[in-house]
Amino acid sequence: MSRDRALLDRALERGEQDGGSVEFKERLLRDVHLEGGRRESLAAQLRHRLLSGDGEATYVVGVTDDGGLAGIDHDTFSESMDVLSLLAEEADAHIDDVQTWGIRSEAGTASGGLVGVARVRDGSILETDDEHLVVGTAGHVDHGKSTLVGSLVTGTADDGDGATRAYLDVQPHEVERGLSADLSYAVYGFDDDGPVHVRNPDRKADRAKVVEEADRLVSFVDTVGHEPWLRTTIRGLVGQKLDYGLLVVAADDGPTQTTREHLGVLLATELPTIVAITKTDAVSDERVEEVEREVERLLRDVDKSPLRVARHGVDAAVEEINERVVPIVTTSAITMEGLDTLDELFDRLPKTSQDAGEFRMYVDRSYSVTGVGAVASGTVMSGEVEAGDELLLGPMPDGRFQEVEVRSIEMHYHRVDRARAGRIVGIALKGVKESAIERGMVLLPREADPEPVREFEAEVMVLNHPTRIGDGYEPVVHLETIGEAASFSPENGRLLPGDTGETTVRFKFRPYLIEEGQKFVFREGRSKGVGTVTEVHPAD
Incomplete structure (x- = not known):
């Protein structure tokens, strides 16, 4: 039985x-x-x-x-x-x-x-806190992102073999290989007595209990460090409504090319970022100091101001962190060095994303739950949604939007009656089959009048390319949770590495909901760049 x-x-x-x-x-x-x-x-x-x-x-x-x-x-x-x-x-x-x-x-x-x-x-269903922070992690493979997050949310030291990382690895082959291949999510919180940890992260009820009991919540979107999954990392950093970035650099390895690429994505989204130097227990004090200097040089190379928290204090980090000032914290998940500093930062840092505007959520994942039906998950980008709300889902491949109804909402396995901007939620939908829901679609109020977009104008900056970008260049564009091949037509016929210029961008296969001002990342092989939507053309 x-x-x-x-x-x-x-x-x-x-x-x-x-x-x-x-x-x-x-x-x-x-x-x-x-x-x-x-x-x-x-x-x-x-x-x-x-x-x-x-x-x-x-x-x-x-x-x-x-x-x-x-x-x-x-x-x-x-x-x-x-x-x-x-x-x-x-x-x-x-x-x-x-x-x-x-x-x-x-x-x-x-x-x-x-x-x-x-x-x-x-008792009534949980009312979520307006100060709920959402933090996106990034960094090279095996630099200790998931282990650090695991130790933060559980309050326990790692055993040196990634024990605290294991529950964040969502697929069996990831646990076996010790590599994360998809986005993972974790949560912990704070009350008047300090951190509220997850006792057993493998139990959904324990994670839900933290959401219910904590006065302030911190959700982590734990991304992927291995180069073949850079696309998934970009999706995690661009497609979520993040308040802060947490970039990890291992003390035994130092900054790598992947570190630089992930930093570039964080900077492209203008996300206030903290750098955590991990694995300090594995090297000498001299090596830690050397890596700190390497990180400072890396930040200055991209016009950022490093701030060593050990030298200047948490007060200074909380007051000065922004798109230009980047605090640096030295940590070890084994000795727990520096985790109290991160706790204090996450407890005190102000929320940066705003709730203003009508409800909008780009779909990141979809799945089917027995007895519930189709579920769309993602981060609420703006506004608020409640159980029973009537929404639009789309655009579908043919450009139309489908009417759906919110059955229920869950946040970290805790059922809630509403969710505001910045919350990572699963929304059970009535009126659509799970097979019809695709990543990159958006949920909007039913009274909205959205226009699907197949083509738009953008200002782009080429970060890396072996030669030049000309008409017909086809990278993958990552905008919100959208990841779609698109063709570029630069205004002056070409763009060289380091250039900033205007280009027409056209999705290759289908339309999406795109608006002026949205930022995106594009990549093709080792070619990478960032951009901002300047004008949209409704789908033809």
């Missing part, structure tokens, strides 16, 4: 009792259970179950009144969870967790529908 199935069996064994916390429902439908006085009656019933369970109730959905496994289809289960969420809100409670199982039909197939167990807890 699986652990998950044991949870269902225990709920069925306990059964419905007048003074118990378990409730059986075959289904919950909007036009039946929310009409007339049913909503108030069912909310009162839920409140009774919560009181009987000391603030926690268990709803088994897809079963008969006597506990028989009836099973319901996916759409009906999703609607039942929507209705239960509304009833919980009426009872000043929230759905904390949902688990589902497929039930076999009489023919012996797994098409007999779903049965689910929903845990409902007392």
Whole structure:
């Protein structure tokens, strides 16, 4: 018997009792259970179950009144969870967790529908904090990005073999090879007593608990250091609404070409950045000093002012950090040197992104959840979104936008009723299949009147190119979460390394939502550059 199935069996064994916390429902439908006085009656019933369970109730959905496994289809289960969420809100409670199982039909197939167990807890759904920081990490492979983040969010020292990094590696082959191949996300927070750490990062409930308990949250978008995945790193730094960058440089290796490229991407986005020199336990004090000087030279070469926090203090770093001043902190995830300094910085640094404007979120990932349906995840770029909002999703490959509805919102495995700019969230959508959602699409309010864009004008700067850029040059353009091949037509016919000039950019395959002022990175092989959209042309 699986652990998950044991949870269902225990709920069925306990059964419905007048003074118990378990409730059986075959289904919950909007036009039946929310009409007339049913909503108030069912909310009162839920409140009774919560009181009987000391603030926690268990709803088994897809079963008969006597506990028989009836099973319901996916759409009906999703609607039942929507209705239960509304009833919980009426009872000043929230759905904390949902688990589902497929039930076999009489023919012996797994098409007999779903049965689910929903845990409902007392208290309204989390209100997120306006000072929630989002930090993007960057740096060369094996320089200790994920290990440093792992030690920060857990408050524990690494064992020297990357133990604190392991939970950030989201694919089995990444754990095996010790390399991260996709974006990972982590969270910790602060209250009046200091850092609020994640006890066991492998448990979703522990990460959700930090979101619930901390007065201030810090989310990390942990990117990829290996050169073959530079495209993924650019997506992490350009496609998220970041407040700060954290660039790591290993003391035993020093700045590399990848370090310079990642720094260039951070600077292209005008992101205030901290440099963490890692692995100081592995080298002498003299070597640490040498790497600090190398980092300072690297920063000065790109017209930035380095600020050693050990020399000038945290107060100076908090007051002076901006697009030009870059604090430098020496750290070790093994000895925990410098992590208290980073804690203090992340606790005190002001949020830089703003909530102004209508809701907008570029899709970074999509997936399907049993009993919930299609989920689009990404960082809220502006405005606010709530459960029940009606939105537009697109553009689709043909340029149209599709109407969808927000079923629910999750942030670091904690269900929330709304999300503001800067939050990394998963939004469950009604009205679209997961297969139709693509990275680079955008979610907008239904009343918006977006125009898909296939071609735009831009001012670009060529950072690196072996010869010259001419008409027909086809790099990959990274703008928000978009990563698409595009053709360049420079205004004067060509652009040389180091040049800044105007060019027409045309997406090769399909339109996207693009606006003036958006910044982007382009690359093709070892050729790289940055740009700003200056004018857009609606798709033809």
